[in-house]
Amino acid sequence: MKAALITGARGFVGRHLARALHHQGVRVCGIGHGAWTDTERAAWGVSHWLNGDVTKRNIDIVLSNVGQPDAVFHLAGGSSVGPSLAAPEEDFRRSVLSAAELLEWARLAAPDVRLVLASSAAVYGAGHRQAICETDALAPYSPYGYHKRIAEELFESYGKNFGLNVAIVRLFSVYGPELQKQLLWDSCSRLLNDATRLVLGGSGNEVRDWFHISDAANLLRIAASQANHDGFIINGGTGIAVAVRQVAEHLCAAWGMGTQLEFSGKSRQGDPQYLVANIDQATSLGFAPLVNWQAGVADYVAWFKHVNTQAVA
């Protein structure tokens, strides 16, 4: 791979993927929302950045600087469940319309490009009790989950009907430095304010597959090499089930202030109890996750403290 376009490159997964590709000598350009200073953009390995919607025209514009890419990583999209319930139309626009625009662009202008969609375990929904295979039943929850599934179907359609090379990666609970939402971020933010006691929502028994961003970026790169007409689908996770309580306990320990941890018992409606990936498909491609969750959580805490110390200083 010599050149890649990343939609949503300024987001959490996008910037890490950009840097990883850049380190491998890939020329990376990006498109998506948000102003990005040249310094910061360059620090993440992005040579050109267009701040705007993912449209055919905007893709042409950003590529006019760098030429046709070998691969496009479509990471633009709605960000999570909550905002999609508050503003479903915006989530639809971000997840579905951007996918439709990208696919039409590829059909018309770059039929040989490899297209990778970052989808989500949210397409599997609730009710699972063991590691989930790619062929298991889908039951999206929230508009976010539905719109991710719809984006997948658009990728499948353009693969089967127009011969585009597409791959879909269903990311489980991706985390790591720069992630400024969800369990780790919320917990650290509250510990920064009061480290004596941390009360989290839910029972703490919710089980997730904590997938470190560096492993996720690696898997996305591998997925690009597997893109084909039939729409290759692969789970992105570690296969290891870890409860929210375990992660929170480890996080408090890493924080190092003897925090008293509690759970409210109140779960968010529709929140799945168990979302863990079966990663047989990924491992058959030679993929192996390198970051264990304990090390990943400790690193996250170190990053958080570092950033916040800098901010205060």
Added chain:
Amino acid sequence: MKAALITGARGFVGRHLARALHHQGVRVCGIGHGAWTDTERAAWGVSHWLNGDVTKRNIDIVLSNVGQPDAVFHLAGGSSVGPSLAAPEEDFRRSVLSAAELLEWARLAAPDVRLVLASSAAVYGAGHRQAICETDALAPYSPYGYHKRIAEELFESYGKNFGLNVAIVRLFSVYGPELQKQLLWDSCSRLLNDATRLVLGGSGNEVRDWFHISDAANLLRIAASQANHDGFIINGGTGIAVAVRQVAEHLCAAWGMGTQLEFSGKSRQGDPQYLVANIDQATSLGFAPLVNWQAGVADYVAWFKHVNTQAVA
């Protein structure tokens, strides 16, 4: 039901549904593409018509004349497989964007309205060998089939996530007067030109469920009464398997000129061999198709000859 909005009211299914509802005393307004004279519109029982895209704003405009509807029948959408392959973006806009606009309109302005989506057996795809149940696996073929499935998912999402009352009717091979495409129209058009010999594509052994438009309109009305938060899904068909060859033979006989019928043996790629509905769900609601296919085909030929005689005269 006192008032209804029909998107795509000027289309084949739309105009028949409008007339059927009008005959039951329902005030019907419509929105969709195409100029429609006041005389013709009124003849089909449509009190107001807006020629334009299905957008929230256009829905508000057309309803400003008639007030809030009890039900919306969403019949706007891509029309068939061929055009969706030639212009997938337009099919996407017609099928998916129109659904997204309608659902957002309902969420914001009419959360109690009953929403019925006319979907298609195309979501089931190829590979079936017996009557298809609503819970059977989906394998859409063509962008048309994918976009219909995506519209279904949007309806499901707005039902489950926002409590809208939605129902989905998967129509099988709907036919009847006014249908100016597909097997019956193409055959009659060619017989009009040369009634000695009719050569059709495919093997003639393709099996379909021929669903008369008057029965389809009736089922759509019934579906509106069943709309709920979980997204009621129902097949629209007769449950009776009839091969293309049988229909073509019956059509030639009804034409009455001793036509020699042949099949080329060349099938369209991806065209399913067998698409027949299991209609247990529909019958459990008291629905029973009233038009048998032999009578329906003979009536179609009579309508076609009538229209074309008028045109010539």
